[in-house]
Amino acid sequence: MKTKHSGTILLFASLLAVGAMTGCSTWEKLDDTEKGAVIGVGGGAALGAAVGGTKGAVLGGVGGGVAGGVLGHEHEKKNK
Helix, strand or coil: CCCCCHHHHHHHHHHHHHHHHHHCCCHHHCCHHHHHHHHHHHHHHHHHHHHHHHHHHHHHHHHHHHHHHHHHHHHHHHHC
């Protein structure tokens, strides 16, 4: 069921999920790949929700997580 505020609710849920993921371990203990993925999921889901509603949030979260993980991994390799 699509309501008037479904995008706002989805955005809030996405941000809450990102907060929960980072709350499970301290940010400093995460490597660059994990940090990139977390940031990518949150940013992609938020942008996707703003542009394309629920489907956009899911696709944005997945795409952002993959892109963020890849970029974080490359950054990690460069620094080693």
